[in-house]
Amino acid sequence: MSRRMTALVIGNADYPGQKLRNTTNDSEDMSGKLSEFGFSVIHLSNAEKREIDDSVKSFRDNLNSNDIGLFYFAGHGMQIDGENYITAIDTDFDTEMDAKYSSYPLNKVIEIMERSKNKTNIIILDACRNNPYERAWHRAPGQRGLAPVFAPKGTIVAFATSPGEVAGDGAGRNGCYTEALLKHISSPDIPIEEMFKRVRNSLSVITKNKQTSWEHTSLSGDFFFNISLVNTIGKYRKESIADELFHIKTDVELHSVISNLKSHDWYTQNPAARNLKIEDVNSSDADSAFVLGRNIYQAACGSANGASEFISGFRDRTQDMDVELRSSVFEGMLFEIFFNSKGELRENFKTSKFNKVFEYQQYSEFDESFKFISDILATYQNRFHIIPGKDRDVSVDVETRENDSGERKVIGVYLGGLNLLREDEDFGFYEDDGEVHYEALRKSAFERRLSEDMLIPSSKLTINFDFEADRTSKILFPYGYTVAK
Structure with a gap:
């Protein structure tokens, strides 16, 4: 709502x-x-x-x-x-x-x-x-x-x-x-x-x-x-919204998969994700499918390759899944990016697989799921430049200054005429003379940094540089700074 x-x-x-x-x-x-x-x-x-x-x-x-x-x-x-x-x-x-x-x-x-x-x-x-x-x-x-x-x-x-x-x-x-x-x-x-x-x-x-x-x-x-999110969403029970409360039933196959994904052990998580059976999902309920999606995403962010493979191949791998339950799994992955196990909006969003999930925004079959997450996040619009899930293309302008070595230091990232670059309150890497330290990034890494900080998918984000940037360009981004809202 x-x-x-x-x-x-x-x-x-x-x-x-x-x-x-x-x-x-x-x-x-x-x-x-x-x-x-x-x-x-x-x-x-x-x-x-x-x-x-x-x-x-x-x-x-x-x-x-x-x-x-x-x-x-x-x-x-x-x-x-x-x-x-x-x-x-x-x-x-x-x-x-x-x-x-x-x-x-x-x-x-x-x-x-x-x-x-x-x-x-x-x-x-x-x-x-x-x-x-x-x-x-x-x-x-x-x-x-x-x-x-x-x-x-x-x-x-x-x-x-x-x-x-x-x-x-x-x-x-x-x-x-x-x-x-x-x-x-x-x-x-x-x-x-x-x-x-x-x-x-x-x-x-x-x-x-x-x-x-x-x-x-x-x-x-x-x-x-x-x-509360339970009343805002309505579609899932509070034990799924705050999935730390979700009750694992040992006699339910899909719940065993969820339990293994929660283990934080790659040797348990990877086979759980790779061997997931579509029939186990189809015989479950929307809440179990939603929690499954949440835990696949959290395992992938913890570097479980099997879970990352599941996300990358989600569209093809789930073709035979019940349509409603497939949506619930996908919505669980979306939800996990922004909300913690208590059902609270995260202080720091889980963005390492953000673009992998948001790549599916190009397919109309996922429209309702992206509307689901954008409607929820609209309540927290002060945390975002653009509410994630909205099908909107965004263009930003990057202002740089050339140093003595010919490298480009970022001094501004502009959206709608406003400079988004700001000091991150949790950091502060300065020398005694006040000089800012910089991190050297290639063009692709810099673009990924902006996408994840701004929570705007790479496919929806156009970045305009004030110099001829190519894949070999070295871009210096200031430590302790962010373009997050």
Whole structure:
């Protein structure tokens, strides 16, 4: 199930004369969490009013091409004449009137979201902090914090406190409300209303009953931040998605093959893959075939030649396999590239046989299997330049610089005008003078490196060099750098 989701996340802390402790952390952590769920996120930190206005306009454009819209704000919010405003770091707090016309009206955000073509809108406001500027205006207690708002159809508005109340900053990295929100937002398969109830209970504990969160909802359907893969896929059981839970039945021939493939012993894995009987697959079920595919791929990545041969000859070798079970084996191989034995998206994808499997994208008989994996991965679109499985040709431009020896050092790899080359956080091969070390690659090895890093099949990837590159060309790629998303 593919969900198109966009979010605008703002965290303001550097107010004149007063710096909030947690709000930029809150927005940073929320932005990261929403990205994990597949939201395309616009994130602003310590934004001026002009920047908020510009980002809301971009957000408005995004809403019409997405199904879900989310607006999150952490910072000072206030009500003036019954209307709510979110404040910028350049808001003028001298008087209520000054503040009103130098802040951003919340109703404008709500109206923009209401008029958009998307189905569901979520507004989260951690913006009820105790505001010293309001105290200077000698306001009545009921005028502090934010006023109740009307939630248009298909919208839920969540407040850190009840209307008219205020909240303090948290003692740790996050404010109390966002701390509670981050505790529960990743809970799988929980409707959003239930999730906010859990937030309210945790918030009560964190603040010793001093703060009560509040929501106004007019959602007409269910929304889940985190949908488990089992519910996303539906086609396979959870014991197959998290195949560490898969139960091996000793009296089932295909399960014996799977057990041997799991052994990490080439002398056991190779004959298991080479002697696999089609009739054993045909007499099994979709889940067993799916797990078989997963373990063939993992054995091949562990250098079991028999498993690699099975992948290379898959199309011919499986002609007599039941069509549905054949698809399940192939989908298991695809799935293993991206997901670990717990059914979680891998931190580091298994790419050594990536191109061997994705070569089959040229055959229409595998179209449904590639759609299967691309639909799953669309939920994690922030991890990919192009969602794997999509039948799309991609062209990148490589920028190089010639060194004194006539070798070409890579200084840029461009996709859509953006340089993808970046320092890998897990590495850092530098000399004391800051000079970068390079790895010498032949053209074919360099192209394979880009394909596997970018997770774009070689057959779909055109690489344009800024020099006449041939198979003997030596290309220097910087150690500790990557073009992965």
